[in-house]
Ligand code: ADP
Protein backbone atom coordinates (compact mmCIF):
# COMPACT_ATOMS: atom_id res chain seq x y z
CA UNK A 1 0.00 0.00 0.00
CA UNK A 2 2.89 2.39 0.64
CA UNK A 3 4.16 1.91 -2.88
CA UNK A 4 0.64 2.53 -4.13
CA UNK A 5 0.71 5.78 -2.18
CA UNK A 6 3.81 6.91 -3.91
CA UNK A 7 2.55 6.04 -7.35
CA UNK A 8 -0.76 7.74 -6.77
CA UNK A 9 1.05 10.72 -5.36
CA UNK A 10 2.13 11.61 -8.86
CA UNK A 11 -1.47 12.35 -9.74
CA UNK A 12 -2.19 14.63 -6.81
CA UNK A 13 1.27 15.95 -6.04
CA UNK A 14 2.58 17.35 -9.25
CA UNK A 15 4.39 20.33 -7.77
CA UNK A 16 4.37 22.50 -4.64
CA UNK A 17 1.24 24.37 -5.73
CA UNK A 18 -0.77 21.15 -5.98
CA UNK A 19 0.21 20.39 -2.39
CA UNK A 20 -0.86 23.84 -1.30
CA UNK A 21 -4.20 23.54 -3.03
CA UNK A 22 -5.05 20.31 -1.21
CA UNK A 23 -3.94 21.68 2.16
CA UNK A 24 -5.94 24.89 1.84
CA UNK A 25 -9.02 22.93 0.77
CA UNK A 26 -8.65 20.81 3.91
CA UNK A 27 -8.48 23.94 6.04
CA UNK A 28 -11.60 25.31 4.38
CA UNK A 29 -13.33 21.95 4.91
CA UNK A 30 -12.46 22.24 8.60
CA UNK A 31 -14.29 25.56 8.79
CA UNK A 32 -11.23 27.77 9.17
CA UNK A 33 -11.82 31.51 9.37
CA UNK A 34 -8.13 32.26 8.96
CA UNK A 35 -5.42 30.47 7.00
CA UNK A 36 -1.72 31.37 7.19
CA UNK A 37 0.65 30.13 4.53
CA UNK A 38 4.40 30.03 4.93
CA UNK A 39 6.57 29.08 2.00
CA UNK A 40 10.32 28.59 1.76
CA UNK A 41 12.31 28.26 -1.45
CA UNK A 42 9.33 28.03 -3.76
CA UNK A 43 7.74 25.36 -1.58
CA UNK A 44 10.49 22.80 -2.09
CA UNK A 45 11.99 23.39 1.33
CA UNK A 46 8.79 24.16 3.20
CA UNK A 47 5.05 24.53 2.74
CA UNK A 48 3.32 25.33 6.01
CA UNK A 49 -0.43 25.79 6.27
CA UNK A 50 -1.89 26.87 9.58
CA UNK A 51 -5.61 27.18 10.24
CA UNK A 52 -8.01 27.85 13.09
CA UNK A 53 -10.48 25.20 11.99
CA UNK A 54 -12.04 22.35 13.95
CA UNK A 55 -8.79 20.43 14.38
CA UNK A 56 -8.14 16.68 14.35
CA UNK A 57 -8.42 14.43 17.39
CA UNK A 58 -5.48 12.31 18.60
CA UNK A 59 -6.94 9.05 17.29
CA UNK A 60 -7.68 10.53 13.90
CA UNK A 61 -4.23 12.02 13.27
CA UNK A 62 -2.55 8.83 12.00
CA UNK A 63 -5.72 7.98 10.11
CA UNK A 64 -5.60 11.31 8.32
CA UNK A 65 -2.26 10.25 6.85
CA UNK A 66 -3.44 6.85 5.69
CA UNK A 67 -4.86 6.33 2.27
CA UNK A 68 -8.63 6.15 1.80
CA UNK A 69 -9.15 5.86 5.54
CA UNK A 70 -11.09 9.06 5.71
CA UNK A 71 -12.79 9.33 2.36
CA UNK A 72 -16.04 11.13 2.82
CA UNK A 73 -17.38 9.71 -0.40
CA UNK A 74 -18.88 6.63 1.22
CA UNK A 75 -20.91 8.80 3.55
CA UNK A 76 -22.46 10.75 0.73
CA UNK A 77 -25.78 9.60 -0.58
CA UNK A 78 -26.15 12.39 -3.10
CA UNK A 79 -22.90 12.99 -4.93
CA UNK A 80 -24.40 15.71 -7.06
CA UNK A 81 -25.02 17.86 -4.04
CA UNK A 82 -21.49 17.66 -2.72
CA UNK A 83 -20.94 20.90 -0.89
CA UNK A 84 -17.60 19.99 0.59
CA UNK A 85 -14.46 20.73 -1.40
CA UNK A 86 -12.56 17.56 -0.59
CA UNK A 87 -13.85 14.10 -1.31
CA UNK A 88 -11.10 11.70 -2.19
CA UNK A 89 -9.47 11.05 1.16
CA UNK A 90 -5.98 10.59 -0.18
CA UNK A 91 -4.24 13.92 -0.46
CA UNK A 92 -2.42 13.85 2.87
CA UNK A 93 -1.35 10.23 2.41
CA UNK A 94 -0.03 11.02 -1.05
CA UNK A 95 1.81 14.14 0.06
CA UNK A 96 3.33 12.40 3.08
CA UNK A 97 4.72 9.66 0.87
CA UNK A 98 6.90 12.14 -1.04
CA UNK A 99 7.96 14.52 1.75
CA UNK A 100 8.75 14.92 5.43
CA UNK A 101 5.36 15.80 6.82
CA UNK A 102 4.12 16.87 10.20
CA UNK A 103 0.47 17.24 11.08
CA UNK A 104 -0.16 19.14 14.32
CA UNK A 105 -3.60 19.75 15.64
CA UNK A 106 -5.76 20.55 18.61
CA UNK A 107 -9.51 20.51 19.07
CA UNK A 108 -11.76 22.66 21.16
CA UNK A 109 -11.79 21.27 24.69
CA UNK A 110 -9.03 18.78 23.90
CA UNK A 111 -6.48 18.33 26.69
CA UNK A 112 -3.51 19.07 24.49
CA UNK A 113 -2.45 19.14 20.92
CA UNK A 114 -0.85 16.26 19.09
CA UNK A 115 1.55 15.99 16.23
CA UNK A 116 1.97 13.11 13.80
CA UNK A 117 5.22 13.04 11.86
CA UNK A 118 6.09 10.91 8.89
CA UNK A 119 8.99 10.77 6.51
CA UNK A 120 8.45 9.41 3.04
CA UNK A 121 6.82 6.13 2.32
CA UNK A 122 9.00 4.02 4.61
CA UNK A 123 8.05 5.53 7.91
CA UNK A 124 4.88 5.07 9.88
CA UNK A 125 3.62 8.23 11.53
CA UNK A 126 4.91 8.92 15.05
CA UNK A 127 2.56 10.58 17.54
CA UNK A 128 3.66 13.04 20.23
CA UNK A 129 1.93 15.63 22.40
CA UNK A 130 2.55 19.24 21.42
CA UNK A 131 1.31 22.69 22.36
CA UNK A 132 -1.02 23.96 19.63
CA UNK A 133 -3.98 26.34 19.57
CA UNK A 134 -7.31 25.07 18.25
CA UNK A 135 -6.83 24.22 14.60
CA UNK A 136 -4.30 22.47 12.46
CA UNK A 137 -0.80 23.07 11.13
CA UNK A 138 0.56 21.00 8.28
CA UNK A 139 4.25 21.26 7.47
CA UNK A 140 5.51 19.72 4.28
CA UNK A 141 9.30 19.75 4.12
CA UNK A 142 11.71 18.61 1.42
CA UNK A 143 9.08 17.81 -1.17
CA UNK A 144 10.14 14.98 -3.51
CA UNK A 145 13.30 14.29 -1.43
CA UNK A 146 12.79 10.58 -2.18
CA UNK A 147 11.64 10.96 -5.79
CA UNK A 148 14.55 12.64 -7.60
CA UNK A 149 13.00 12.17 -11.02
CA UNK A 150 9.92 14.11 -9.95
CA UNK A 151 12.05 16.75 -8.30
CA UNK A 152 13.90 17.37 -11.55
CA UNK A 153 10.67 18.54 -13.16
CA UNK A 154 10.40 21.47 -10.80
CA UNK A 155 11.13 24.89 -12.24
CA UNK A 156 12.89 27.84 -10.67
CA UNK A 157 11.98 29.01 -7.19
CA UNK A 158 10.34 32.07 -8.71
CA UNK A 159 8.16 30.04 -11.07
CA UNK A 160 7.09 27.59 -8.38
CA UNK A 161 6.26 30.47 -6.08
CA UNK A 162 4.13 32.15 -8.71
CA UNK A 163 2.11 28.92 -8.99
CA UNK A 164 1.75 28.86 -5.21
CA UNK A 165 0.65 32.47 -5.16
CA UNK A 166 -1.90 31.77 -7.88
CA UNK A 167 -3.41 29.01 -5.74
CA UNK A 168 -3.74 31.44 -2.83
CA UNK A 169 -5.29 34.07 -5.09
CA UNK A 170 -7.87 31.65 -6.42
CA UNK A 171 -8.78 30.39 -2.98
CA UNK A 172 -8.95 33.85 -1.45
CA UNK A 173 -11.29 35.15 -4.18
CA UNK A 174 -13.50 32.12 -3.64
CA UNK A 175 -13.82 32.72 0.09
CA UNK A 176 -14.10 36.38 1.03
CA UNK A 177 -15.19 35.35 4.53
CA UNK A 178 -11.81 33.76 5.30
CA UNK A 179 -8.63 35.67 6.16
CA UNK A 180 -5.47 34.64 4.31
CA UNK A 181 -1.81 35.45 4.67
CA UNK A 182 1.09 34.36 2.50
CA UNK A 183 4.80 34.61 3.30
CA UNK A 184 7.73 33.60 1.15
CA UNK A 185 11.17 33.16 2.67
CA UNK A 186 10.01 35.14 5.68
CA UNK A 187 8.68 38.07 3.65
CA UNK A 188 4.98 38.96 3.81
CA UNK A 189 3.52 38.79 0.29
CA UNK A 190 -0.23 38.95 0.99
CA UNK A 191 -2.25 39.71 4.06
CA UNK A 192 -6.00 39.59 3.51
CA UNK A 193 -8.56 40.28 6.21
CA UNK A 194 -11.99 38.66 5.97
CA UNK A 195 -14.13 40.79 3.65
CA UNK A 196 -17.84 41.18 4.22
CA UNK A 197 -19.07 44.35 2.55
CA UNK A 198 -18.66 45.03 -1.15
CA UNK A 199 -16.10 47.69 -0.25
CA UNK A 200 -14.03 45.20 1.73
CA UNK A 201 -14.34 42.68 -1.06
CA UNK A 202 -13.11 45.26 -3.55
CA UNK A 203 -10.18 46.02 -1.29
CA UNK A 204 -9.24 42.34 -1.38
CA UNK A 205 -9.70 42.33 -5.14
CA UNK A 206 -7.37 45.30 -5.52
CA UNK A 207 -4.79 43.56 -3.41
CA UNK A 208 -5.07 40.23 -5.25
CA UNK A 209 -5.68 41.41 -8.84
CA UNK A 210 -3.90 44.74 -8.65
CA UNK A 211 -5.28 48.27 -8.21
CA UNK A 212 -5.46 48.81 -11.98
CA UNK A 213 -7.99 46.02 -12.34
CA UNK A 214 -10.16 47.38 -9.56
CA UNK A 215 -10.06 50.93 -10.92
CA UNK A 216 -11.42 49.71 -14.23
CA UNK A 217 -13.80 47.08 -12.96
CA UNK A 218 -17.56 47.20 -13.02
CA UNK A 219 -19.58 45.37 -10.40
CA UNK A 220 -22.45 43.34 -11.76
CA UNK A 221 -25.17 41.24 -10.18
CA UNK A 222 -27.91 39.69 -12.32
CA UNK A 223 -30.30 36.89 -11.62
CA UNK A 224 -32.63 34.72 -13.65
CA UNK A 225 -34.66 31.70 -12.64
CA UNK A 226 -32.31 29.50 -10.60
CA UNK A 227 -29.23 31.37 -11.87
CA UNK A 228 -27.23 34.28 -10.53
CA UNK A 229 -24.11 35.86 -11.98
CA UNK A 230 -22.23 38.46 -9.99
CA UNK A 231 -18.74 39.83 -9.69
CA UNK A 232 -16.46 42.24 -11.48
CA UNK A 233 -15.62 42.69 -15.14
CA UNK A 234 -12.85 44.91 -16.45
CA UNK A 235 -13.83 47.72 -18.79
CA UNK A 236 -11.95 48.92 -21.88
CA UNK A 237 -9.65 51.18 -19.86
CA UNK A 238 -8.04 48.08 -18.51
CA UNK A 239 -5.71 46.72 -21.13
CA UNK A 240 -3.81 43.80 -19.86
CA UNK A 241 -2.15 41.37 -22.15
CA UNK A 242 -1.97 38.38 -19.85
CA UNK A 243 -4.81 35.93 -19.77
CA UNK A 244 -4.31 35.17 -16.10
CA UNK A 245 -6.89 37.53 -14.72
CA UNK A 246 -9.83 35.30 -15.46
CA UNK A 247 -11.40 33.94 -12.33
CA UNK A 248 -14.67 32.10 -12.58
CA UNK A 249 -16.39 30.38 -9.68
CA UNK A 250 -19.34 28.05 -9.72
CA UNK A 251 -21.04 27.78 -6.35
CA UNK A 252 -17.86 29.08 -4.76
CA UNK A 253 -15.55 26.67 -6.52
CA UNK A 254 -12.88 27.90 -8.92
CA UNK A 255 -13.32 26.39 -12.36
CA UNK A 256 -11.90 26.52 -15.84
CA UNK A 257 -14.56 25.32 -18.15
CA UNK A 258 -14.82 25.48 -21.93
CA UNK A 259 -18.50 26.26 -22.01
CA UNK A 260 -18.11 29.11 -19.56
CA UNK A 261 -14.97 30.44 -21.25
CA UNK A 262 -16.76 30.40 -24.59
CA UNK A 263 -19.77 32.30 -23.29
CA UNK A 264 -17.59 34.99 -21.71
CA UNK A 265 -15.31 35.33 -24.73
CA UNK A 266 -18.25 35.63 -27.10
CA UNK A 267 -19.80 38.41 -25.05
CA UNK A 268 -16.55 40.38 -24.94
CA UNK A 269 -15.82 39.80 -28.63
CA UNK A 270 -19.26 40.88 -29.65
CA UNK A 271 -19.18 44.12 -27.76
CA UNK A 272 -15.75 45.37 -26.97
CA UNK A 273 -12.51 43.61 -26.93
CA UNK A 274 -11.37 42.59 -30.35
CA UNK A 275 -8.27 40.50 -29.91
CA UNK A 276 -7.92 41.45 -26.29
CA UNK A 277 -8.02 39.23 -23.24
CA UNK A 278 -11.01 39.87 -21.05
CA UNK A 279 -10.30 40.22 -17.34
CA UNK A 280 -12.93 39.27 -14.79
CA UNK A 281 -13.73 37.78 -11.42
CA UNK A 282 -17.17 36.22 -11.70
CA UNK A 283 -19.37 34.04 -9.56
CA UNK A 284 -22.11 31.84 -10.93
CA UNK A 285 -24.59 30.47 -8.46
CA UNK A 286 -27.07 27.78 -9.28
CA UNK A 287 -28.87 24.86 -7.70
CA UNK A 288 -26.19 22.29 -6.71
CA UNK A 289 -28.21 19.53 -8.34
CA UNK A 290 -27.88 21.34 -11.69
CA UNK A 291 -24.13 20.96 -11.79
CA UNK A 292 -21.69 18.08 -11.35
CA UNK A 293 -18.44 19.39 -9.91
CA UNK A 294 -16.65 16.06 -9.67
CA UNK A 295 -16.01 15.48 -13.34
CA UNK A 296 -12.22 15.69 -13.17
CA UNK A 297 -9.81 14.84 -10.36
CA UNK A 298 -8.18 18.27 -10.46
CA UNK A 299 -11.70 19.54 -9.95
CA UNK A 300 -11.42 22.51 -12.26
CA UNK A 301 -14.06 21.20 -14.62
CA UNK A 302 -17.77 21.03 -14.14
CA UNK A 303 -20.68 19.56 -16.04
CA UNK A 304 -23.90 21.50 -16.17
CA UNK A 305 -27.13 19.62 -16.41
CA UNK A 306 -28.42 22.23 -18.83
CA UNK A 307 -25.27 23.64 -20.38
CA UNK A 308 -27.10 25.59 -23.01
CA UNK A 309 -29.18 27.57 -20.55
CA UNK A 310 -26.09 28.36 -18.50
CA UNK A 311 -24.14 29.40 -21.60
CA UNK A 312 -26.95 31.67 -22.79
CA UNK A 313 -27.41 33.23 -19.38
CA UNK A 314 -23.71 34.09 -19.02
CA UNK A 315 -23.49 35.35 -22.59
CA UNK A 316 -26.64 37.49 -22.46
CA UNK A 317 -25.85 38.91 -19.03
CA UNK A 318 -22.32 39.98 -19.94
CA UNK A 319 -23.35 41.14 -23.38
CA UNK A 320 -25.93 43.48 -21.91
CA UNK A 321 -23.61 44.80 -19.20
CA UNK A 322 -20.80 45.45 -21.64
CA UNK A 323 -23.06 46.98 -24.29
CA UNK A 324 -24.50 49.37 -21.69
CA UNK A 325 -21.08 50.77 -20.86
CA UNK A 326 -19.61 50.72 -24.36
CA UNK A 327 -17.74 53.97 -24.86
P1 ADP B 1 -9.97 14.38 2.25
O1 ADP B 1 -9.85 15.85 2.46
O2 ADP B 1 -10.32 14.06 0.84
O3 ADP B 1 -10.84 13.67 3.25
P2 ADP B 1 -7.19 14.38 2.90
O4 ADP B 1 -6.11 13.38 2.73
O5 ADP B 1 -7.00 15.70 2.25
O6 ADP B 1 -8.52 13.72 2.42
O7 ADP B 1 -7.42 14.60 4.44
C1 ADP B 1 -7.70 13.48 5.25
C2 ADP B 1 -8.52 13.84 6.47
O8 ADP B 1 -7.72 14.55 7.42
C3 ADP B 1 -9.69 14.76 6.21
O9 ADP B 1 -10.83 14.03 5.83
C4 ADP B 1 -9.89 15.42 7.55
O10 ADP B 1 -10.65 14.59 8.39
C5 ADP B 1 -8.49 15.48 8.11
N1 ADP B 1 -7.88 16.80 7.89
C6 ADP B 1 -6.93 17.12 6.99
N2 ADP B 1 -6.57 18.40 7.07
C7 ADP B 1 -7.32 18.94 8.06
C8 ADP B 1 -7.42 20.25 8.65
N3 ADP B 1 -6.66 21.28 8.20
N4 ADP B 1 -8.29 20.41 9.68
C9 ADP B 1 -9.04 19.39 10.11
N5 ADP B 1 -8.99 18.14 9.62
C10 ADP B 1 -8.15 17.91 8.59
Ligand code: MG
Pocket residue numbers: 022025026086087089091092
Ligand atom coordinates in the same frame (compact mmCIF):
# COMPACT_ATOMS: atom_id res chain seq x y z
MG1 MG C 1 -8.49 16.94 1.30
